[in-house]
Amino acid sequence: MSQPRIGLTEWLCPGDYERVELLVDKAKALNITSLRTGIFWAEWYASEGDGWYAWLLPRLAKEFELLPCFVRTPPSLGLAPKVSSPPRLPKAYADFLDVMIDRFGHLFEFLELWNHPGNVNEWDTRMDPDWSIFAEMVGGAAYWIHERGKKVVLPALWPTDASWFELMAQRGVLTFVDAVSMHGFPSTTEFRWRGWQKEAGDVRACLQELGVSSEVWITETGYSTWRGDEQSQVSALGDAAKAPVERVYWRELFDKPANRNVADLAHLDERDFHYGLVRADGSSKLLYSRWSQFGLKSVLEPARRSTGTTAKRALITGGAGFIGTNLAERLVHEGRKVIVYDSLARPGVEQNIAWLQRAYPQDIDFVLGDICDSDSVRQAVSHADEVFHFAAQVAVTTSLMNPREDYEVNVGGTLNVLEAIRSANRSPSLLFTSTNKVYGGLTDLNVEKNRTRYQLLNPSLRAGISEARPLDFHSPYGCSKGAADQYVLDYARSYHIPAVVFRMSCIYGPHQMGTEDQGWIAHFLIRTMSGEPIMICGDGMQVRDVLFVDDLVDACLLAQANNRTLSGQAFNIGGGLGNTISLLELLKLIETMEGREPLVQMSDWRVGDQRYYVSDTRKFKAATGWAARVAARDGVSRLHQWLKESRSTQVAQASEGGYSAILTR
Numbered sequence: 001m002s003q004p005r006i007g008l009t010e011w012l013c014p015g016d017y018e019r020v021e022l023l024v025d026k027a028k029a030l031n032i033t034s035l036r037t038g039i040f041w042a043e044w045y046a047s048e049g050d051g052w053y054a055w056l057l058p059r060l061a062k063e064f065e066l067l068p069c070f071v072r073t074p075p076s077l078g079l080a081p082k083v084s085s086p087p088r089l090p091k092a093y094a095d096f097l098d099v100m101i102d103r104f105g106h107l108f109e110f111l112e113l114w115n116h117p118g119n120v121n122e123w124d125t126r127m128d129p130d131w132s133i134f135a136e137m138v139g140g141a142a143y144w145i146h147e148r149g150k151k152v153v154l155p156a157l158w159p160t161d162a163s164w165f166e167l168m169a170q171r172g173v174l175t176f177v178d179a180v181s182m183h184g185f186p187s188t189t190e191f192r193w194r195g196w197q198k199e200a201g202d203v204r205a206c207l208q209e210l211g212v213s214s215e216v217w218i219t220e221t222g223y224s225t226w227r228g229d230e231q232s233q234v235s236a237l238g239d240a241a242k243a244p245v246e247r248v249y250w251r252e253l254f255d256k257p258a259n260r261n262v263a264d265l266a267h268l269d270e271r272d273f274h275y276g277l278v279r280a281d282g283s284s285k286l287l288y289s290r291w292s293q294f295g296l297k298s299v300l301e302p303a304r305r306s307t308g309t310t311a312k313r314a315l316i317t318g319g320a321g322f323i324g325t326n327l328a329e330r331l332v333h334e335g336r337k338v339i340v341y342d343s344l345a346r347p348g349v350e351q352n353i354a355w356l357q358r359a360y361p362q363d364i365d366f367v368l369g370d371i372c373d374s375d376s377v378r379q380a381v382s383h384a385d386e387v388f389h390f391a392a393q394v395a396v397t398t399s400l401m402n403p404r405e406d407y408e409v410n411v412g413g414t415l416n417v418l419e420a421i422r423s424a425n426r427s428p429s430l431l432f433t434s435t436n437k438v439y440g441g442l443t444d445l446n447v448e449k450n451r452t453r454y455q456l457l458n459p460s461l462r463a464g465i466s467e468a469r470p471l472d473f474h475s476p477y478g479c480s481k482g483a484a485d486q487y488v489l490d491y492a493r494s495y496h497i498p499a500v501v502f503r504m505s506c507i508y509g510p511h512q513m514g515t516e517d518q519g520w521i522a523h524f525l526i527r528t529m530s531g532e533p534i535m536i537c538g539d540g541m542q543v544r545d546v547l548f549v550d551d552l553v554d555a556c557l558l559a560q561a562n563n564r565t566l567s568g569q570a571f572n573i574g575g576g577l578g579n580t581i582s583l584l585e586l587l588k589l590i591e592t593m594e595g596r597e598p599l600v601q602m603s604d605w606r607v608g609d610q611r612y613y614v615s616d617t618r619k620f621k622a623a624t625g626w627a628a629r630v631a632a633r634d635g636v637s638r639l640h641q642w643l644k645e646s647r648s649t650q651v652a653q654a655s656e657g658g659y660s661a662i663l664t665r
Contacts, residue, residue, distance in 0.1 A: 007034025505574025509549030
């Protein structure tokens, strides 16, 4: 059976004009042309119902092949005054559909008769225990729809119940049904999920036994990411797309905001708020990011874009990030083949991988995968002779909001990499990038304010923080990166994996999509260039040693080249004493480059934020001869120039209708 047509289910409420336009825009990026939406019988008789649907249906029909689902009894027509009540006169439903066909029938071919009748909040079976009213209502409507030249979609029960079809056949309903629709949600724990092959296969077999030739559709399925499991949402769509059905409608494009006044029914289950491809704040989830950037095929098929060679090569997890992009380019220039492994979960990084593939189409092998997917990680590692593990959740603020996801990515993902290396036929070497946050808030440091920065008063620490500093994890992010750091060192000791840890300070450079939470030098530049305010947490006098990405790449290559002698060790990597800068000093530097003063807003200190951190890099220098070469002022100037050129490229590409890549802001 060929792959089913994939569409969206989106329930829209009267007055959702802006949401409709956003739906159209977002769906275009996915190349979706089929939409299922609810037409609320009860709303039709409300004051704004007629005008709402007179606008909505033509607007949607311009962009989509519509499947209207007609549902919800007007309370005044029900056996009880509620929308889930059976109507007192079942024929009233067919009369309503007759009016809708007169008004809007030219906009659609199929009509779906009700939604999820097995849900007491949709159809109250306590008032219709033998389904006699429902059968009379939809049977009469189906007959009349056929008389009007339209086609009928009949909803099935969830979970699947063969006796339901037998009952509908006995009462003559299936005679006028062109498609049977199914619902099913693999993230629902109330019912055992058997997979779409089994669920849809049983429905098709039941219809065949009854002598019914109707198509089988999945009109509502999805996966709630309420626990942050976005990779499972991707897998759930892949499973649905392999089902033996003609159509699949995915629920839904948008998460529901927690404060949304849902006009239909009270959503008491937290899962109901997280079925979207796009979060309530407008940011894309993993499935939407993959689908929009690389097409549906990249989601439904194994996501490996291979160069066709099985030669060993370098693997960079999180390789679409700015460090990975710079490292991949350097490795290619040195004649290496590179596997870039990335989930594209971080906004903007899809532009980096697009740039790499355009610039080095024969040398970059891109794997679209999640670091939490152990099978995918194992497959990628099996093709590598060295691994640079950069994939991570990188923001302290995000870790505070979602510590479980932070743990699963940073600890679980790193363990996946380590286990993949351990099980490989020949263990590749590993470089893992940790963070200076493993040393905690450093509240014991004796510092004083000196004009624009904090100054360290401890004479013994003037060279910076060394690896001898005791670990002290602050914030979930510090805990997860610190735990991963220790796992890597222990695997080097326990399993003799050649592995090195970098505890990094502030890294910056080209291809960095800086945000308020991570990549603050790029973020400050981008916000100033855009005329937007910069939020500073604390007083702005906190000091960091900053390291230009080219210098970090040098260190990465040296670590891998000397991995046998360096294995099992952690090294503090940063700009060192010669490249320190405070936030206030960076703002002043940006002012001279841009010719205008950055807009600044002040906020409270963040959890675990260090007043002063400078890396003591002498241990790594003694082992390899490495030293930072790019001065802070020169590095910031080079990043500023790259951002300006990137913006010019973006504008030129947009004017030519080309790829609007490289910079997100």
